[in-house]
Amino acid sequence: MAAQDPPSSVEPAARPGSALTIYDVARHAGVSIASVSRVLNGHASPRPETRERVLRAVDELGFVPDGAARALSSRLKEVVSVVFRRAHEGSGPVFEDEAENLAFIDVINRGVEAAAQRRGFDLLLSSVAVDDATPWRRIANLAGKSDGVLLHDRVLIPDDIARLADRVPVVTLAGTPTPASVNICGDNGRGMRELAEHLLGGHGYPGLGYLAGHLDSPDSIDRAEAARQVAARHGAAFFEGPQWCGEYNAAGGAGVIHRLLDGGAPLPRAIACANDQSALGAIHALRERGLRVPQDVAVTGFDDVPVARHLTPSLTTVRQPIRQLGAEAFELLHAMIAGARPDGREVVLPVELALRASCGCPDSGGAPPPAPAAAAG
Amino acid sequence: MAAQDPPSSVEPAARPGSALTIYDVARHAGVSIASVSRVLNGHASPRPETRERVLRAVDELGFVPDGAARALSSRLKEVVSVVFRRAHEGSGPVFEDEAENLAFIDVINRGVEAAAQRRGFDLLLSSVAVDDATPWRRIANLAGKSDGVLLHDRVLIPDDIARLADRVPVVTLAGTPTPASVNICGDNGRGMRELAEHLLGGHGYPGLGYLAGHLDSPDSIDRAEAARQVAARHGAAFFEGPQWCGEYNAAGGAGVIHRLLDGGAPLPRAIACANDQSALGAIHALRERGLRVPQDVAVTGFDDVPVARHLTPSLTTVRQPIRQLGAEAFELLHAMIAGARPDGREVVLPVELALRASCGCPDSGGAPPPAPAAAAG
DNA sequence: GAACACAGTGCAATCGAGTGCGAACACAGT
DNA sequence: ACTGTGTTCGCACTCGATTGCACTGTGTTC
Numbered sequence: 068m069a070a071q072d073p074p075s076s077v078e079p080a081a082r083p084g085s086a087l088t089i090y091d092v093a094r095h096a097g098v099s100i101a102s103v104s105r106v107l108n109g110h111a112s113p114r115p116e117t118r119e120r121v122l123r124a125v126d127e128l129g130f131v132p133d134g135a136a137r138a139l140s141s142r143l144k145e146v147v148s149v150v151f152r153r154a155h156e157g158s159g160p161v162f163e164d165e166a167e168n169l170a171f172i173d174v175i176n177r178g179v180e181a182a183a184q185r186r187g188f189d190l191l192l193s194s195v196a197v198d199d200a201t202p203w204r205r206i207a208n209l210a211g212k213s214d215g216v217l218l219h220d221r222v223l224i225p226d227d228i229a230r231l232a233d234r235v236p237v238v239t240l241a242g243t244p245t246p247a248s249v250n251i252c253g254d255n256g257r258g259m260r261e262l263a264e265h266l267l268g269g270h271g272y273p274g275l276g277y278l279a280g281h282l283d284s285p286d287s288i289d290r291a292e293a294a295r296q297v298a299a300r301h302g303a304a305f306f307e308g309p310q311w312c313g314e315y316n317a318a319g320g321a322g323v324i325h326r327l328l329d330g331g332a333p334l335p336r337a338i339a340c341a342n343d344q345s346a347l348g349a350i351h352a353l354r355e356r357g358l359r360v361p362q363d364v365a366v367t368g369f370d371d372v373p374v375a376r377h378l379t380p381s382l383t384t385v386r387q388p389i390r391q392l393g394a395e396a397f398e399l400l401h402a403m404i405a406g407a408r409p410d411g412r413e414v415v416l417p418v419e420l421a422l423r424a425s426c427g428c429p430d431s432g433g434a435p436p437p438a439p440a441a442a443a444g
Numbered sequence: 445m446a447a448q449d450p451p452s453s454v455e456p457a458a459r460p461g462s463a464l465t466i467y468d469v470a471r472h473a474g475v476s477i478a479s480v481s482r483v484l485n486g487h488a489s490p491r492p493e494t495r496e497r498v499l500r501a502v503d504e505l506g507f508v509p510d511g512a513a514r515a516l517s518s519r520l521k522e523v524v525s526v527v528f529r530r531a532h533e534g535s536g537p538v539f540e541d542e543a544e545n546l547a548f549i550d551v552i553n554r555g556v557e558a559a560a561q562r563r564g565f566d567l568l569l570s571s572v573a574v575d576d577a578t579p580w581r582r583i584a585n586l587a588g589k590s591d592g593v594l595l596h597d598r599v600l601i602p603d604d605i606a607r608l609a610d611r612v613p614v615v616t617l618a619g620t621p622t623p624a625s626v627n628i629c630g631d632n633g634r635g636m637r638e639l640a641e642h643l644l645g646g647h648g649y650p651g652l653g654y655l656a657g658h659l660d661s662p663d664s665i666d667r668a669e670a671a672r673q674v675a676a677r678h679g680a681a682f683f684e685g686p687q688w689c690g691e692y693n694a695a696g697g698a699g700v701i702h703r704l705l706d707g708g709a710p711l712p713r714a715i716a717c718a719n720d721q722s723a724l725g726a727i728h729a730l731r732e733r734g735l736r737v738p739q740d741v742a743v744t745g746f747d748d749v750p751v752a753r754h755l756t757p758s759l760t761t762v763r764q765p766i767r768q769l770g771a772e773a774f775e776l777l778h779a780m781i782a783g784a785r786p787d788g789r790e791v792v793l794p795v796e797l798a799l800r801a802s803c804g805c806p807d808s809g810g811a812p813p814p815a816p817a818a819a820a821g
Numbered sequence: 822g823a824a825c826a827c828a829g830t831g832c833a834a835t836c837g838a839g840t841g842c843g844a845a846c847a848c849a850g851t
Numbered sequence: 852a853c854t855g856t857g858t859t860c861g862c863a864c865t866c867g868a869t870t871g872c873a874c875t876g877t878g879t880t881c
Contacts, residue, residue, distance in 0.1 A: 212511030
């Protein structure tokens with residue numbers, strides 16, 4: 068393990084304002100620092116008049132208590148960290164291709180943030196580069212800055228998760244449960260079973276392809292397994308494999324379609340994608356190659372990110388309670404921070420089908436799409 | 445100003461592991477805490493053998509230094525906070541409609557995060573509810589937990605920004621420059637001028653509508669102004685106003701179209717939307733009402749979020765260097781934290797047109813879209 | 822009027838890591 | 852053996868806020 072810390076070394080900054088401490092406030096209000104502290108923390112004891120004086124002093128001086136000192140003293144930072152794995156960052160200042168499973172992770176994070184805020188906690192956000200094999204040091208550093216850690220999928224190997232969980236409460240999001248940490252995820256098996264059932268049983272398509280996410284993603288593995296089973300039960304052809312790996316993003320989804328078509332392979336009548344982003348890319352690529360969705364190939368997503376319903380065609384997908392997933396993860400972590408031992412190893416949230424146009428269903432809500440146009444001004 | 449802090453009150457948690465301090469490491473390694481500290485911070489002085497012993501002790505014990513103590517002592521937290529305004533949160537545990545300008549803010553944040561990481565900093569993320577008129581206390585609290593603050597648009601009124609900037613370095617993102625803080629944004633005027641020029645001059649459309657974001661958003665105001673000028677120069681009809689407010693999200697963009705059509709008003713031949721999300725919603729709504737894009741109405745976005753190129757039709761938009769915007773904002777803030785006085789009040793990043801299918805241009809890259817379909821397997 | 826209860830307040834210790842200064846030590850040169 | 856030079860290491864103080872305990876002053880009771 069390298070000993071050097073990140074290349075940070077800034078001077079404290081000769082900013083006069085930030086030199087303000089609770090002592091200044093106390094002097095300005097003519098009370099002791101203890102009283103200031105008690106007023107600021109809403110204790111009952113200071114009487115109204117004292118409280119008034121302190122509050123006025125705080126206001127006049129523009130005092131902001133130092134979080135570090137507070138945390139050190141009260142042994143609570145009111146911060147949880149969230150770590151996710153990001154795609155390759157691009158070299159230099161140009162971030163050309165944003166090949167990223169953006170929406171899903173960010174919506175989860177927003178759910179976490181909202182829940183945290185209700186408890187007075189804040190979110191310390193950090194990412195790990197996709198090619199960083201030893202993120203341990205970074206994450207340990209984060210753990211030191213927070214009261215607990217939320218790990219997205221594929222951030223740490225199970226051994227390291229266990230090591231981390233030994234030092235600080237850990238909850239994993241859509242990952243693998245380990246003996247030391249709790250995992251929280253959507254009901255992948257059920258969601259994909261219902262979706263595949265709809266495609267093969269409902270629409271009666273003869274074949275199904277599974278356009279995977281990362282090959283080692285627990286979510287993707289579970290979904291593939293469910294699709295495979297349903298296909299087998301229906302005696303339908305099932306397409307999967309290494310060349311079906313779309314890496315959870317639009318470019319990857321498009322890449323799979325192009326590779327398959329370039330290889331001259333026949334496409335299945337229906338393709339279930341590992342998430343909405345890759346479905347979007349797949350649809351785009353299919354259209355580029357002159358295939359219509361859903362008339363020639365039906366395509367579905369997974370997650371139901373906010374824009375899914377506004378795509379053309381609107382995307383059939385499995386709705387995961389994404390924000391809730393984040394919120395529940397935080398609540399779990401918060402309970403652990405407060406000293407609770409978690410009940411089980413895994414929390415599974417229910418999912419539901421969102422049937423829209425891309426699988427061949429009529430578009431919900433609006434008028435039938437292919438009507439001739441009205442006049443435009 | 446209310447004195448009560450957020451409703452947090454968890455016990456320190458009787459977790460044996462986290463009781464580890466630098467003293468334990470020192471004892472275990474048979475050295476003083478000073479040596480441990482010096483080894484951990486990569487100072488030159490400890491000789492190899494001592495360094496070795498310390499490192500082994502750290503490893504065996506699984507020691508993770510406490511961030512709060514470190515921050516207190518070194519007067520540097522290595523944390524910057526980022527604050528953005530979120531849409532209404534929905535009541536209870538159901539987050540039904542994710543009506544949110546999600547991608548833009550989150551991509552900026554990722555740019556900030558990547559830049560911060562290179563400097564050994566982390567991101568403290570927090571949001572402010574759209575209906576929260578007095579976020580001052582929350583943000584002051586955040587400021588206390590970090591070395592500097594990055595403010596997204598519409599988080600704080602200018603007076604409060606000034607008050608905050610007096611205590612801690614502040615940079616605003618796509619907001620308004622104030623005497624006390626620096627603002628960083630894309631070149632809205634130029635981007636929209638070029639786009640409008642392309643629509644009115646290039647395509648020769650007779651009229652242009654501007655589907656706005658928030659009415660008080662500086663970005664949206666600048667873009668509207670630019671579009672208005674170009675329309676005037678071309679003698680083209682220009683459509684805008686309160687009923688054209690799409691609030692930067694898909695549902696809002698769709699709402700505008702439905703409202704206009706329901707009101708029986710004629711639509712302009714081209715609609716420039718304040719951002720990609722609202723363009724997406726507008727396109728969806730137009731199709732629902734039987735209008736084709738771009739044949740009946742041309743629609744454009746702004747930002748060029750990652751999925752814009754994969755939409756159907758692919759979205760003509762103005763490419764902002766979104767991640768770079770975040771990265772530059774961080775670098776600016778970092779310099780201020782290190783004590784630098786900023787040069788100017790505003791940093792403007794260049795933008796460029798991304799011409800795709802939704803404005804009537806041929807789709808770049810792929811085959812011409814309306815080719816008849818090939819066979820499917 | 823003395824004894825007591827109790828709320829309000831302040832003193833000083835504490836949290837965990839960083840660091841200036843001087844002690845201790847090693848080694849070379851005389 | 853003694854001094855001079857250079858390096859390594861540790862004591863003790865520091866950062867800013869919280870909080871247990873002791874103290875003061877006021878109100879109550881017999």
